[in-house]
Amino acid sequence: MDALLELLEKNARLTTAEMGERLGKTATEVEAMLAKLDTDGALLGFHAVIDRDKVGDVLVSALIEVKLTPERDGGFDRLARRIAKFDQVTSCYLMSGGYDLAVIVEGPDLREVAQFVSEKLSTLDGVVSTATHFQLKVYKQSGFLATDTHEDERLPVTP
Amino acid sequence: MKPLEDRIADHVKQIPRSGIRDFFELVQGRDDVISLGVGEPDFAAPWHIREAAIFSLEKGQTSYTSNLGLLSLRECISDYVEGQFGVCYDAKSEVLVTVGVSEALDLVCRALLNPGDEVIYHEPCYVSYNPSIALAYAVAVGVQTKVEDEFVLKAEDVAAKITDKTRMILLNFPTNPTGAVEPVEELEKIAQLAIDHDLLVVTDEIYSELLYGGDSGMDRGEHISIASLPGMKQRTILLHGFSKAFAMTGFRLGYSCAPNELTEAMMKIHQYSMLCAPIMSQNAAVEALKNGAGEVEKMRRAYARRRNLLLSRFEHMGVPCFSPGGAFYAFPDIRKFGLTSKEFALRLLEEENVAVVPGDAFGSAGEGCVRACYATAYDKLEIALDRIANFVKRL
Numbered sequence: 001m002d003a004l005l006e007l008l009e010k011n012a013r014l015t016t017a018e019m020g021e022r023l024g025k026t027a028t029e030v031e032a033m034l035a036k037l038d039t040d041g042a043l044l045g046f047h048a049v050i051d052r053d054k055v056g057d058v059l060v061s062a063l064i065e066v067k068l069t070p071e072r073d074g075g076f077d078r079l080a081r082r083i084a085k086f087d088q089v090t091s092c093y094l095m096s097g098g099y100d101l102a103v104i105v106e107g108p109d110l111r112e113v114a115q116f117v118s119e120k121l122s123t124l125d126g127v128v129s130t131a132t133h134f135q136l137k138v139y140k141q142s143g144f145l146a147t148d149t150h151e152d153e154r155l156p157v158t159p
Numbered sequence: 160m161k162p163l164e165d166r167i168a169d170h171v172k173q174i175p176r177s178g179i180r181d182f183f184e185l186v187q188g189r190d191d192v193i194s195l196g197v198g199e200p201d202f203a204a205p206w207h208i209r210e211a212a213i214f215s216l217e218k219g220q221t222s223y224t225s226n227l228g229l230l231s232l233r234e235c236i237s238d239y240v241e242g243q244f245g246v247c248y249d250a251k252s253e254v255l256v257t258v259g260v261s262e263a264l265d266l267v268c269r270a271l272l273n274p275g276d277e278v279i280y281h282e283p284c285y286v287s288y289n290p291s292i293a294l295a296y297a298v299a300v301g302v303q304t305k306v307e308d309e310f311v312l313k314a315e316d317v318a319a320k321i322t323d324k325t326r327m328i329l330l331n332f333p334t335n336p337t338g339a340v341e342p343v344e345e346l347e348k349i350a351q352l353a354i355d356h357d358l359l360v361v362t363d364e365i366y367s368e369l370l371y372g373g374d375s376g377m378d379r380g381e382h383i384s385i386a387s388l389p390g391m392k393q394r395t396i397l398l399h400g401f402s403k404a405f406a407m408t409g410f411r412l413g414y415s416c417a418p419n420e421l422t423e424a425m426m427k428i429h430q431y432s433m434l435c436a437p438i439m440s441q442n443a444a445v446e447a448l449k450n451g452a453g454e455v456e457k458m459r460r461a462y463a464r465r466r467n468l469l470l471s472r473f474e475h476m477g478v479p480c481f482s483p484g485g486a487f488y489a490f491p492d493i494r495k496f497g498l499t500s501k502e503f504a505l506r507l508l509e510e511e512n513v514a515v516v517p518g519d520a521f522g523s524a525g526e527g528c529v530r531a532c533y534a535t536a537y538d539k540l541e542i543a544l545d546r547i548a549n550f551v552k553r554l
Contacts, residue, residue: 003374003377003464020471021467021468021471021472022468023375023377023467024470024471025375150203152536154197154199154201155183155197156192157179157182157183157187157194158198159198159335
């Protein structure tokens with residue numbers, strides 16, 4: 001199962017037959033493994049990792065540090081789940097350290113992201129403070145380098 | 160003036176040109192070749208290792224080191240070898256850092272063989288074994304291993320070659336070019352032969368991390384080095400390096416672990432011919448041994464997936480290929496197509512632009528097979544396999 005997950009994390013576009021060839025399994029076996037992962041809820045989804053600069057996209061992304069007041073029953077969970085449900089929020093993590101939630105917010109421009117923070121996020125009951133950091137440039141995301149220039153420079157035949 | 164050809168030493172003249180070299184020149188002249196003919200990883204050395212080399216240069220560490228190599232590196236090697244092979248070597252007196260395993264093997268031959276001494280080695284094998292022995296004025300005695308035996312070296316075949324001039328047995332498992340691994344029962348018998356006939360054993364362990372065991376090769380199998388068998392440490396020279404498992408071929412760094420008397424003898428030559436291995440490579444190697452295990456395992460798993468892909472495709476196209484237990488080579492048997500290894504490789508190159516190495520480049524025992532290296536990016540590997548399938552369909 002670990003071998004299949006490792007493969008999916010790198011490239012989820014392979015057919016089950018192709019995955020089988022790499023894992024020494026039949027396509028049917030791979031399908032069964034995928035079905036099991038699905039039933040377990042282990043696969044949240046699949047997505048492309050896009051270098052936004054290359055496609056001329058002007059999407060704005062920000063990391064918001066959020067401080068919360070924990071609740072008597074459930075701590076941060078209720079509020080964190082509520083924040084995570086907003087479409088603008090692409091990721092949301094509970095953190096150790098100086099703040100509680102790291103919230104990644106995406107929007108078409110600066111104004112919309114700022115508006116989301118000031119109108120939706122910071123006005124929620126239980127949100128003590130927010131600090132917004134806009135992303136300036138991507139060097140690596142989801143394990144992929146933005147400019148990976150490693151060329152195969154090996155001699156064509158070596159002992 | 161004498162013709163320049165006559166100035167070349169007799170024993171050098173007698174060494175034939177490498178078959179690999181001939182093939183390399185053919186491949187180099189062509190465009191758009193997908194090469195499965197490479198004998199090194201396609202990964203760059205892991206970044207943390209490269210970064211350590213850069214850092215050492217920034218700090219101005221550009222001097223000679225001790226002839227034996229940096230003590231800090233030898234200590235790391237000693238720990239690593241104990242963990243990997245279960246054999247203890249003293250970092251101060253039994254470890255010698257060399258410029259690749261190639262230099263270490265050359266040192267072994269020159270330091271420990273007298274003219275006319277015989278060395279038993281197994282074919283097909285890495286191309287430098289025979290010449291390294293010959294350049295030390297010793298006699299290379301090849302034992303042929305067979306595709307039918309999955310290129311396992313039979314102790315009885317070794318025994319048949321032992322004479323009163325035999326001094327040494329040279330082993331390499333997992334093997335380049337076949338990917339073969341040696342069952343421990345045979346290894347034990349070979350160890351007994353070495354003890355009975357008072358022979359030294361040289362074991363080239365360069366591929367020992369790259370093993371494919373358990374479920375579809377995804378598990379790291381267990382590797383047993385002959386050095387770890389009872390009574391063998393005192394008669395074994397263990398050679399290893401960073402090129403394959405750590406993807407550090409260009410760093411040119413290897414080492415030998417051997418009893419102090421043998422290490423001293425090898426060091427004598429090393430100090431005059433090489434002085435020491437490059438310090439930036441040695442610094443990088445310290446980082447590799449301290450923090451590289453995770454990356455090595457990641458690369459091993461990537462090779463395992465490609466190996467599965469290659470074996471599954473060969474099976475589909477009806478090319479017999481035994482399941483290699485290690486390294487990153489497959490050695491398919493192409494005899495059923497009625498071509499020699501060379502003809503097969505040449506026509507595959509000319510007709511489909513895919514390079515594999517003819518098996519006979521690794522000794523006559525490799526005839527009838529070709530070496531396909533799967534240390535190649537997936538997309539290229541898949542195209543190469545499609546092309547090979549097209550090719551064999553026409554044969």
